Amino acid sequence: MVSFISPVQLSLPPNPTKSKQSNHSHISETLRTDILYNFSTPFELKQIHAQIIKTESSLSILPLSRVGLVCALSPSSFNYARQILGQTEKPESNVWNSYLKDFAEGNSPNDAILFFYQLRHCNIHPDAFTCSFILKACSRLFKLSEGRLIHSFVVKLGFQSNVYLQNAIIHLYASCGAMEEAQLLFDKMPKRDIVTWNTMITQAVKREDVDKAYDLFVQMPERSVRSWTAMIAGFVQCGKPKEAIDLFSEMEEAGERPNEVTVVAVLAACADLGSLDLGKRIHEYSNQNGFSKNTRISNTLIDMYIKCGCLEIAHRVFNEMEDRTVVSWSAMIQGLAMHGQAEEALRHFSKMIETGIKPNAVTFIGLLHACSHMGLVNEGQRFFASMNRDYGIIPRIEHYGCMVDLFSRAGLLSDAREFIMSMPIDPNGVVWGALLGGCKVYKDVELAEEAIKHLHNMDPLNDGYYVVLSNIYAEEGRWEDVARMRKLMRDHGVKKTPGWSSITIDGVVHEFVAGDGAHPHIEEIDQRWAELLKEMKLRGYVPNTSVVLLDMEECEKERVVYRHSEKLALVFGLINTKPGTTIRIIKNLRICEDCHNALKLITEIVNREIVVRDRNRFHIFRDGSCSCNNFW
Ligand code: ZN
Ligand code: ZN
Helix, strand or coil: CCHHHCHHHHCCCCCCCCCCCHHHHHCCCCCCHHHHCCCCCHHHHHHHHHHHHHCCCCHHHCCHHHHHHHHHHCCCCHHHHHHHHHHCCCCCHHHHHHHHHHHHHCCCHHHHHHHHHHHHHCCCCCCHHHHHHHHHHHHHHCCHHHHHHHHHHHHHCCCCCCHHHHHHHHHHHHHCCCHHHHHHHHHHCCCCCHHHHHHHHHHHHHCCCHHHHHHHHHHCCCCCHHHHHHHHHHHHHCCCHHHHHHHHHHHHHCCCCCCHHHHHHHHHHHHHHCCHHHHHHHHHHHHHCCCCCCHHHHHHHHHHHHHCCCHHHHHHHHHHCCCCCHHHHHHHHHHHHHCCCHHHHHHHHHHHHHCCCCCCHHHHHHHHHHHHHHCCHHHHHHHHHHHHHHHCCCCCHHHHHHHHHHHHHCCCHHHHHHHHHCCCCCCCHHHHHHHHHHHHHHCCHHHHHHHHHHHHHHCCCCHHHHHHHHHHHHHCCCHHHHHHHHHHHHHCCCCCCCCEEEEEECCEEEEEECCCCCCCCHHHHHHHHHHHHHHHHHCCCCCCHHHCCCCCCHHHHHHHHHCCHHHHHHHHHHHHCCCCCCEEEEECCCCCHHHHHHHHHHHHHHCCCEEEECCCCEEEEECCEECCCCCC
């Protein structure tokens, strides 16, 4: 198997045999060259082959590189291609190189390797191109041991200073996970080009080593769009959207023009951060540069607009798409469900099925969310059953979470509990959290306590659950239990995750931390808040201080509640934006009961739409109510 690197063979001089094309004169009238060059399937090739035999012409009149291309693109035609090559007189190296290239880049990289063995068997001497194609095939197949042989082969042939081949070898080691070897080669390279650096960065990102990737990026002597893009995408992938956007600004300053891949990465970062302004600018840029037909960009745009709370623009992008994939449909269905337009979500699903597109696991998450929102318990159960039955999709923990949410929202708490007990996989925090949400609305203390027990075991330091249970106790007037909760939290060392909210005004992100008395605009905010509070109290607002799980005086608790980060961000937004415009806030935690109530009243008082994206979902406050129907 490894005979092809035997030193005896390696020392063979290059074979100068040229293929002879002198047979053209024998082509009969029925076999003109335009026919010869006009086949595009193995079937058509076979027809021409038959003609050649019939007219007693030589096989070498066939354009061999085309034979390779056609056979490479249709699986199982490799043997046929090999047969033709075997029957022709010794072809030139560029002919079989083009075979190798087609196989290595086509659907059958494995055939490229087989083909290479055959060439070596025929004592055909490989050149640098041969090596690069075969390295590519090894990389694509993750065949490290074969790749190592080619590597030593390259060295023996004296090609080791060829930067192109060195890059291919580094790529091979890195993509097969042999990062140390890749790094060693990289360090030893006397001359690296941009491709070398980009390969190392991309591979570091693939291994989620974003620090290493950035380290390389900083050291690069010069950068291409690809380098910038790889790094930006790397940050997004590793959950650092802020760094991604900062780097994108640097890229723009450096005068580099983003390509389609960059656009996808930046839009994904905008979606994560809720940066609508930048997202819109990228959308415009993408249209101006003719990227609007790129399905991936459109899908990312839909996702970005939905996560920034702009369902209508998302819908427009969706409608303008030429080729909608299951990703586009699922994003739209999920978005409609998230924004409380459940019926529309179900209509989209029917349309999708009519179009002949098969749903995937994500589609069903959207559908189940939609059913939850409308209280369509039977419909939801039907969808859940049909997943596996009709589409062969095994429900994942997310789908189970949706089902528990569906039952809980509808007030079918014992059904929800039963469903959890019958799950074939272990329930997670989301599943128990969904039941707890139902217990809160339907005031089922006993079940809430059971849910909390499980939640506590899974995530002992999360304060959110205690707050919910404490609220349930408070609403029932069970003050001793509220006190017990506080003690429990103290004993377990549960720390409150600091809450923050952000609002973007004129492209600048303003962040507010809960209780932020040091904010430069705090006086202005306090003043406006006092005015609002007066109006709110006239409309029946009573601060819900049970959300504060600390021992302090009631009036102090009120002060704490008034300084919740989403309230600060909202008031700042009211002061600094035009009347009538929508205010968009992003909050890192779940929005609390009191802020939820307050925002409902404020949207009515100031007559503006307020969109809050909290950790779990969107709340669109409009005319005194919220799209979540007080269930979150
Ligand atoms: Zn709050
Ligand atoms: Zn809400």
